[in-house]
Amino acid sequence: MSTKLENHLYAILHPNSALIASQYWPEQLSKHYTSGPTRHYEGKVIFAELDSGFRHPYFNIEKAMAELKPHEDGRPKATKFIASYRVLEHLEFRLIKKLYLSTPEGYCIGLDEAPYVPDKNPEALRIYAEINPMQMLVLSTYNFAEFGKFLTGSGNPVGAPKFLYTDLNLDLEDFLVRLEQNPFLPPPIPGLHPAILRDSINELRTVSYKENKGLSLNSYLDSIPYKLIGKGFMFASEDEIKYFPIPSPQEIEKRSLKFARAL
Secondary structure, rough: OOOOOOEEEEEEEEEEOOEEEOOOOOHHHHHHHHOOOOOOOOOOOOEEOOHHHHHHHHOOOHHHHHHHOOOOOOOOOOOOOEEOOOOOOHHHHHHHHEEEEEEOOOEEEEEOOEEEEEOOOOOOOOEEEEEEEOOEEEEEOOOHHHHHHHHHHOOOOOOOOOEEEEEEOOOHHHHHHHHHHHOOOOOOOOOOOOOHHHHHHHHHHOOOOOEEEEEEOOOOOOOHHHHEEEEEEEEEEEEOOOEEEOOHHHHHHHOOOHHOOOO
16 A cells, blocks of 8 residues: 655755755655765755745745656655745745754754743854855854844845854864964864964954954855854844754764764
8 A cells, every 4th residue: 555645845055045845754855965866965954844835926836746746666756946046035934844954974853943042141252154045154242143133134235134044162262272372273163264263353352343253255064063063053034033952962862873973
């Protein structure tokens, strides 16, 4: 007796941007993108599962769903592309069910939404890695939610209406001490020269009118291990946020030992 396949909607957020229909479960999609056909990407994949009832005039979702049919041999249809331009801008945050992180080996875990609680150190500097629709590495005085409001503000020339970004868990004071002791310190963030980070920290601490300092036009997300992620991942618009905290290493290990070992 055949089992009816279920249709899913996914927003691919990294490494490319796309809205797709699929008959794959998230774990299958993760494997498909990372270790499936050779034309696909080899590296991290970040995607969100959407409520399958999501519809928006910008997307021809009905057509894609109607064409989402299994192969002649019964195998589920992996991907039916709906759009690859301005996808995040037209998503409704409330219809994002889960956010999925995949390792280059195709192991994945799903993150659940949670309320965002600002940290208790308003004076701290933080490093943010933008994910979609642009990718920059930024040093900022803003907390997690404030940074999203900055990115999506209507007057921001380097912003966009909606953004997905993450924060990096790096002890900047410890970094400065170690760099002073060892001028040849390896980059604490793969690809970012330590001197650039040091000078940027000093600039934000001494120039009172600056709240943000670009560190790189590349977020280096492909090279940054998941264990460097701080609080988690934030979807933001000018008037809305949706926060997906990353589980503790212990919780990740309980849920997927293979994912944990790939960190």
